[in-house]
Amino acid sequence: MNKQIDPQDRNIKSLFQDFYRVPDYQREYVWGETDPRGEGGEEVEQFLSDIYSEYQNASKNDAPEYFIGTVVVCREAGDVFDLIDGQQRTTTAYLTLCALRDKLVALKADVPEELPGQIIYSSTNWQGETTQSLRLDLQYEDAGDVLRRYAEGAGTDAPSDGTRSIRNLYNAYLTIKEFIETTLKNDPAEVRRFYGYFTNKVKIIRIETPTVAVALKIFETINDRGVGLDAMDLLKNLLFMNAKGEEFSKLKAVWKQLTDAIYQANEKPLRFLRYYLLAAHDVDGRLREDAIYDWFRKNAEQTNHEKKPLAFAGKLLDAAKAYAHFAKGQNVAGEEEAGIINTRLLGGKSIKQHFILLLAGRSLSPANFSKLADDLEKTMFVWLLTGTSGKEYERRIIEAAHQLNKISDAQLELFLEKTLRAERQTLALEFRRTLLGLKTWQLRGFRLRYLLAKLTQYIDLQAYGSSASRDRLSDYTAGGNDIEHILASNASFEAMEEFGEGAADIHIRQCLGNLLLIEKAINRALQNGRYSGKIVAYEQSKFLLTKCQADAAAHEVGKDDRITATVRKLESWQTWNAVAVTERQEFLSKLAEVVWDIPMPSASSN
Incomplete structure (x- = not known):
């Protein structure tokens, strides 16, 4: 030869x-x-x-x-x-x-x-x-x-x-x-x-x-350094180069399953590979996609991909399957996971840094994984609402992932307290300040809808308990519901006259306090009329927060039942004016602190 x-x-x-x-x-x-x-x-x-x-x-x-x-x-x-x-x-x-x-x-x-x-x-x-x-x-x-x-x-x-x-x-x-x-x-x-x-x-x-x-x-x-091919292709080659001849067919099958899982989820293989490394290994968050292959070449002792390429490919496949499930709003087992679905509604399709921490936690028990996904959703909203940069919250997620790799299931609560919940506490005052001054133009449309939907869903769950529909935030954010401006952006002369001073001020009309979630069918009839006429339609809503807008007490049904207990915590306004808008914004801000579990710092720490 x-x-x-x-x-x-x-x-x-x-x-x-x-x-x-x-x-x-x-x-x-x-x-x-x-x-x-x-x-x-x-x-x-x-x-x-x-x-x-x-x-x-x-x-x-x-x-x-x-x-x-x-x-x-x-x-x-x-x-x-x-x-x-x-x-x-x-x-x-x-x-x-x-x-x-x-x-x-x-x-x-x-x-x-x-x-x-x-x-x-x-x-x-x-x-x-x-x-x-x-x-x-x-x-x-x-x-x-x-x-x-x-x-x-x-x-x-x-x-x-x-x-x-x-x-x-x-x-x-x-x-x-x-x-x-x-x-x-x-x-x-x-x-x-x-x-x-x-x-x-x-x-x-x-x-x-x-x-x-x-x-x-x-x-x-x-193809060194990704010229001509990307790190995913070069990694595949690296694994085959180190595999034994009899392992080729098994390695081929594993790699096909891996790429199929990512491809069918419409995800980017290099993003998955980067997130996997950040989640599973002691990797600096500054690792770029074009540097992934070099990292593998220099860190074979961490992954063991040279000595046991087939075993490493198997680990990568398990992670890829989990990642593909996350992309579909599912947990590791392929079941719907509310925290992941809701984070998609909150962040849109482009925000996926939280997958790093989900990958790190994929071995948790199903109950603990749900806790992690739920806390991640809450913390992601706080980061996004307070304007924390993507680079910064990715860094914090990576740090948390490295910590999560070192704990057992039994230590999850302590981990959450020291990481995600501590993040929310650190940003608590900024969270409150942002909500108290929030205007519609400060949030993207889908994120504003998420905010109102989450507040509305929380009240319904408190009053009526869990159900297939109430448990799905997407039923609240769906197109069948509208964001209603209580004082309409194009309010009629009669509505503005009834509102009084400040009716023409766009800042008042676009305040969070002037918004509520209502069914589209009801909203069509409201148009831009007076508040005194609108409140009759609000009563017809299935959303308790909207139903109680003008008269919460009217919806008490007993003394100690959960509906009455929830209603008594709500505020309502018989008349609508600039003072009412401010009061309702303060009420919704306090409600948000409960919904997103924002632990306020103690006076001594201020």
Whole structure:
């Protein structure tokens, strides 16, 4: 066996005179991939447009060469090369050959004699039996046998959905087909000329290695520090490089489950990887995504990924499954977790730093995990309301995660007191000051809705107890409910006259104290009328806080029942004016301190 590393200057024509297979442990085909909004997938288009730009510089007698990169291969036995690095561009080049042939066939034009053999090689034995072999074979399960459809000229009928690779191969083929139709104008002569340039002048360096291990090391060197591939791909390579041959199939299966879990949750793999490290290991919060791979190279003793790559991959898979559940508002077991769902309603889709602490606590008992999620929700609201920067609260979350890793279930209460609850106490006075002066424009719409919904839900739970509907904050934040301005922003003359002094002051109208949550159907009838007329409609609301706006005492039903006990803690206003707005804002602020469990600092600590 040749023990040397052999770099070879190849063009596409000579490249596809050989056979290649992408081993089943390799990453999927990801060029052409789009996100749920239909964005992304520019790699194939860029690949073609870059080649076409050079093609346009060709003269009648000469043309510039165009270099598209390197591929790393290994031939341990037989005539087939294992493709260790470069499968994205190699697969795209192969699909381009398929699409060029298909277009010429569709145009009923002559297909260059060499072209079919660059896609499928036919061989006839002495018995007259003909076999056909694809020049490129994708062996990972995610691709199925779909590449054969493109190779055999059935690209237009190939499946467009199924697995990740099947979707991406379809998107890539479609992009190439559109390129031929639009840029090459469906002109047979132009298609053949571009084919000639593509196969003769597009160059690639093929690095042939004696063993897979050597190939993997070269792959790592070429892609060091995330150039060309990201840390997730490089980590996968690192694990396979340290794995034993008999572990490859198991490692491949684990890695596929891991990436599928993150992909299906529409999450970013690098964000997950960074959060996992911050949650599970003693990692500085300043770790950037582009530095993750370097961290793994320097800290193998922390993760043990070099000595036991399969075991490490298993731990990473467990974390990925939990992370995917968190992204769906679920606990580790995949059950709805109110604290996580509510934090999504509070923070929107972009705020996910709290996942770091959830990952650190994923081994807690279900009851304790719920406590952690609940306390996290409360603390996240305090951070966001008081304007704590994302960088700062992420730092505090990471510190808490490092502490959580060192405790048992029995110590959770003490941990919460010293971390999340202590954070809320530290910010208690700022929390109160912010709420007392809060105006609508100081909070994003969904966060203001969360605030009012949470206050309204709390009163209902206190009065009526738990139920399927009342337990779900989303039932309160849902589109069927409105944020009502008691003195409307466009109040009628009669309403302003009844309100009195300050009615025209936008600061009063946009105060938290001037807002309540009410069903949309009731709100439609309210419009911009007088408070004395509105309070009749407020009485019809199912939300006790809204129902009691004008007369709480009217809703007492007994002496010692929980509804009456709750109602007696509420304040109400028969008339509505600037003083009432201030009073109600103070009332809601005090209520918020209870709802979000804000322990006020003692006088001695002030």
